[in-house]
Amino acid sequence: xxxxxxxxxxxxxxxxxxxxxxxxxxxxxxxxxxxxxxxxxxxxxxxxxxxxxxxxxxxxxxxxxxxxxxxxxxxxxxxxxxxxxxxxxxxxxxxxxxxxxxxxxxxxxxxxxxxxxxxxxxxxxxxxxxxxxxxxxxxxxxxxxxxxxxxxxxxxxxxxxxxxxxxxxxxxxxxxxxxxx
Numbered sequence: 001x002x003x004x005x006x007x008x009x010x011x012x013x014x015x016x017x018x019x020x021x022x023x024x025x026x027x028x029x030x031x032x033x034x035x036x037x038x039x040x041x042x043x044x045x046x047x048x049x050x051x052x053x054x055x056x057x058x059x060x061x062x063x064x065x066x067x068x069x070x071x072x073x074x075x076x077x078x079x080x081x082x083x084x085x086x087x088x089x090x091x092x093x094x095x096x097x098x099x100x101x102x103x104x105x106x107x108x109x110x111x112x113x114x115x116x117x118x119x120x121x122x123x124x125x126x127x128x129x130x131x132x133x134x135x136x137x138x139x140x141x142x143x144x145x146x147x148x149x150x151x152x153x154x155x156x157x158x159x160x161x162x163x164x165x166x167x168x169x170x171x172x173x174x175x176x177x178x179x180x181x
Contacts, residue, residue, distance in 0.1 A: 004146040013160050014150055017062045021149070024062075025142035028055045029135045036134025037127045044134055051138065056145060063149040064161045077156070084155035088148050 004022075008014035028051045035047035060066045070078055153160060 002147075004143060004150050007147055007150045007154070009154075011154075014153060017153075017160055018146055018150060021059045021062045021142075021146045024055060024058050025139065025146070029138040029142065032138040033131040033135035037131040039127065044130070048134065048138065052141065055138075055142060059142065059145055059149060061161070063153045064158050065149055065152060069161065077158070080156040081152065081158065084152040087155055088151045 004018045005015055008018055032044070032048050032051050036044040038044070057066060061069070064070075065081075070081060073081065152158075
């Protein structure tokens with residue numbers, strides 16, 4: 001099965017969108033892994049759902065596939081996107097992300113989530129296994145979504161939006177000098 005970069009087939013704009021999306025995905029998957037390691041019932045499910053509900057729209061935005069971006073397209077281009085969505089069969093591209101959509105996405109890797117729940121209660125090794133499984137599950141879901149976005153963008157011949165500029169680095173405030181009293 002081809003990777004998202006292979007699907008981009010040398011298109012530098014699509015490849016750049018894939019790389020930016022993977023950066024977002026890696027950060028979120030690490031947070032999910034940390035939550036999965038915590039032996040608190042239900043915490044990892046809540047964190048995973050929250051991560052996915054923010055991750056999917058962020059990936060969509062990298063490919064110009066948010067509902068707002070699609071609404072701004074000319075009618076003929078929106079029609080091309082709708083046809084591409086039907087061909088790809090994605091339920092998450094170009095949609096407002098709801099709890100129901102996140103649950104459908106999670107069902108795709110349901111056994112991993114169930115095994116992760118059971119593993120986390122084994123001290124140390126189980127928590128490490130749960131963290132790895134949490135990371136892997138989020139990575140899988142995110143990577144599949146990135147592939148769907150690439151397929152839709154290629155099929156609809158979308159011009160991708162320019163990447164958002166990185167926010168300027170925050171200035172650190174100097175610490176106040178301690179005063180001996």
